[in-house]
Amino acid sequence: MVDHSAQQESRPSNTLLTSDALTVAFGGLVAVNAVSLHVRTGEVFGLIGPNGAGKTTMFNAMTGFTIPTSGRILFADQDITALPSWKRARMGLARTFQNLRLFPEMTVFQTVLIGRQAGREAGPVAQLLGTRRAQQEDRACRERAFEEIAFVGLEKKINTEVKHLPYGDRRRVEIARALATDPSLLLLDEPAAGMNPQECNDLLGVVQRIRDRSLTIVLVEHHMRVVMGVCDRIAVLDHGTKIAEGVPPEIRANPKVIEAYLGKEVRVRARA
Amino acid sequence: MVKPPDPPSEAVGASLQASAVSPRTGQFRISSLLGLTPWLVPIAIAGFATATTDGFYLHLAIMWGIYSILTLGLNVVIGFAGLLALGQAAFYGFGAYASAIAVMQYDVPYLGALLIAAVVPLVIGLLLAIPFMRLRLRGIYLGMATFGFGEIAFLIFRNWESMTGGSLGMRAIPAPVIFGYEFIDQQPYAYLVIAVLLIVISLVVRLVNTMPGQVLLAVRDDELAASSVGIPTLRYQVAAFGFGAALAGIAGSLFAHYITYLSPENFTSNISILALTMLIVGGRGNVVGSLVGAALLVILPEALRALPELRILTYGALLMLMATLRPQGILGDLRWGQNPPAWTGPEVPRRG
Numbered sequence: 001m002v003d004h005s006a007q008q009e010s011r012p013s014n015t016l017l018t019s020d021a022l023t024v025a026f027g028g029l030v031a032v033n034a035v036s037l038h039v040r041t042g043e044v045f046g047l048i049g050p051n052g053a054g055k056t057t058m059f060n061a062m063t064g065f066t067i068p069t070s071g072r073i074l075f076a077d078q079d080i081t082a083l084p085s086w087k088r089a090r091m092g093l094a095r096t097f098q099n100l101r102l103f104p105e106m107t108v109f110q111t112v113l114i115g116r117q118a119g120r121e122a123g124p125v126a127q128l129l130g131t132r133r134a135q136q137e138d139r140a141c142r143e144r145a146f147e148e149i150a151f152v153g154l155e156k157k158i159n160t161e162v163k164h165l166p167y168g169d170r171r172r173v174e175i176a177r178a179l180a181t182d183p184s185l186l187l188l189d190e191p192a193a194g195m196n197p198q199e200c201n202d203l204l205g206v207v208q209r210i211r212d213r214s215l216t217i218v219l220v221e222h223h224m225r226v227v228m229g230v231c232d233r234i235a236v237l238d239h240g241t242k243i244a245e246g247v248p249p250e251i252r253a254n255p256k257v258i259e260a261y262l263g264k265e266v267r268v269r270a271r272a
Numbered sequence: 273m274v275k276p277p278d279p280p281s282e283a284v285g286a287s288l289q290a291s292a293v294s295p296r297t298g299q300f301r302i303s304s305l306l307g308l309t310p311w312l313v314p315i316a317i318a319g320f321a322t323a324t325t326d327g328f329y330l331h332l333a334i335m336w337g338i339y340s341i342l343t344l345g346l347n348v349v350i351g352f353a354g355l356l357a358l359g360q361a362a363f364y365g366f367g368a369y370a371s372a373i374a375v376m377q378y379d380v381p382y383l384g385a386l387l388i389a390a391v392v393p394l395v396i397g398l399l400l401a402i403p404f405m406r407l408r409l410r411g412i413y414l415g416m417a418t419f420g421f422g423e424i425a426f427l428i429f430r431n432w433e434s435m436t437g438g439s440l441g442m443r444a445i446p447a448p449v450i451f452g453y454e455f456i457d458q459q460p461y462a463y464l465v466i467a468v469l470l471i472v473i474s475l476v477v478r479l480v481n482t483m484p485g486q487v488l489l490a491v492r493d494d495e496l497a498a499s500s501v502g503i504p505t506l507r508y509q510v511a512a513f514g515f516g517a518a519l520a521g522i523a524g525s526l527f528a529h530y531i532t533y534l535s536p537e538n539f540t541s542n543i544s545i546l547a548l549t550m551l552i553v554g555g556r557g558n559v560v561g562s563l564v565g566a567a568l569l570v571i572l573p574e575a576l577r578a579l580p581e582l583r584i585l586t587y588g589a590l591l592m593l594m595a596t597l598r599p600q601g602i603l604g605d606l607r608w609g610q611n612p613p614a615w616t617g618p619e620v621p622r623r624g
Contacts, residue, residue, distance in 0.1 A: 089502035118502025
């Protein structure tokens with residue numbers, strides 16, 4: 001991973017993830033229509049839009065869970081459009097899920113250890129045989145898993161089964177599992193969904209600390225407060241098309257965005 | 273991030289291994305003795321086989337050992353990897369025929385035949401699992417596909433007369449000879465079966481207590497989540513399927529050289545369903561459970577011989593009761609010998 005100096009963070013220029021005229025169609029329905037995005041190294045990039053705007057489809061195409069109809073996705077200057085999700089994860093592209101996807105029977109520790117597995121040098125056979133190198137690696141993995149669990153603040157619940165954790169904690173487990181893969185880019189799919197204000201605040205803290213580790217973050221979000229508070233730049237999708245891109249104040253002031261996203265509520269309220 | 277210093281090597285995998293003696297304190301604990309149950313059960317049966325001279329009991333002990341291996345293989349596929357395989361009899365049969373053919377037609381020594389009995393089903397299992405997994409056959413659809421394969425395998429055994437003898441079967445399959453010793457009597461045969469079973473148990477316990485086994489459980493619980501952290505889920509599933517097929521083949525070889533007569537009727541879907549029942553009764557994902565499930569389903573039909581009219585009825589009713597009252601298997605949440613990774617604190621006490 002690249003170490004980022006302070007001036008690089010203030011004026012990021014190099015692109016880590018690019019979506020180039022990306023189109024995803026399901027039969028006749030065009031969910032994402034020729035969307036181009038450039039996520040720069042070290043920034044928190046927000047992807048917002050009203051329900052059904054194509055955010056999650058866009059997200060799934062970037063992480064390899066949906067195959068795009070046309071267009072390209074570049075990650076660290078490599079074309080990853082056709083790569084399966086597990087290969088993307090190995091390249092340093094990690095994600096969480098909007099509707100949590102955890103291993104219900106496992107403890108927090110077991111779950112995060114799974115996240116550590118892909119980056120290992122010792123293969124499954126060496127691990128089964130318990131070679132010296134595999135055992136050394138096992139120990140390093142355990143320590144790293146603990147660190148990530150402590151990072152999201154769950155070290156007291158490390159041996160608790162995930163199914164016994166409250167919702168907000170499960171989100172953290174997912175984030176810790178993603179961080180354990182040692183990613184350079186972390187994509188969070190609506191992390192604040194279903195959270196109460198307290199949990200939402202805690203989550204913002206976690207996102208800030210991830211950013212301090214010089215990770216690049218893509219945040220798909222619904223909560224305006226989360227997006228405006230934490231993102232460096234924001235792209236707005238509406239009906240599968242990008243209608244705006246810029247820093248939070250620009251987005252807030254953009255008439256198209258107000259029309260498509262924020263304005264709707266106002267209009268509805270005015271009518272009522 | 274700062275990495276803590278490397279702990280000393282004697283603490284290696286402390287919680288990853290079953291051991292009667294705690295590696296940290298050297299203290300003996302009853303609870304960790306229970307961790308040896310997977311090996312103690314077959315050793316107890318071997319003791320029983322030494323004590324008895326009754327051919328009927330020895331027969332039950334041998335069949336228990338063979339079915340235990342078959343069920344453990346199915347446990348890896350269904351219990352750990354979560355792949356519903358309903359054609360396990362096919363691999364059992366491929367192992368049995370491959371072993372008998374190797375010994376009788378090609379004069380392969382028994383240990384070589386046993387290896388062939390594992391490799392042939394392994395290869396067939398891998399070749400089958402790759403398209404099945406790629407086509408995303410899961411759950412009941414995978415069940416139907418593997419069931420169909422079981423039926424095809426039965427037809428192969430019945431119709432490939434030059435190799436399998438067709439419906440007449442193969443007769444006079446010789447007893448295994450290992451290092452000049454002929455395992456022709458039941459008692460030594462029971463020891464042979466239990467020795468192989470102990471090796472199989474060690475492999476399966478090792479699998480489930482190390483990360484590759486943990487990954488299988490993760491893939492079982494959520495394939496997409498596992499792939500999102502870089503796990504090649506397909507490879508793990510295919511490998512698990514192949515491993516289960518290889519164990520079934522080993523069981524088949526031990527069966528062939530014990531019964532000495534092979535007929536396609538030995539490998540109908542009844543055997544697949546029997547192995548599945550043993551697995552479910554013992555509990556999916558439970559190693560000792562597979563041994564207990566196999567024992568119950570070997571002993572139960574014999575024990576019920578006393579009431580011939582009610583035998584099948586009682587048997588069926590017991591299975592229904594089991595499924596209703598103990599869906600997680602007869603041992604419930606007791607998984608002796610299975611130690612999933614747990615955080616026990618940094619492995620070196622850090623001193624200031």
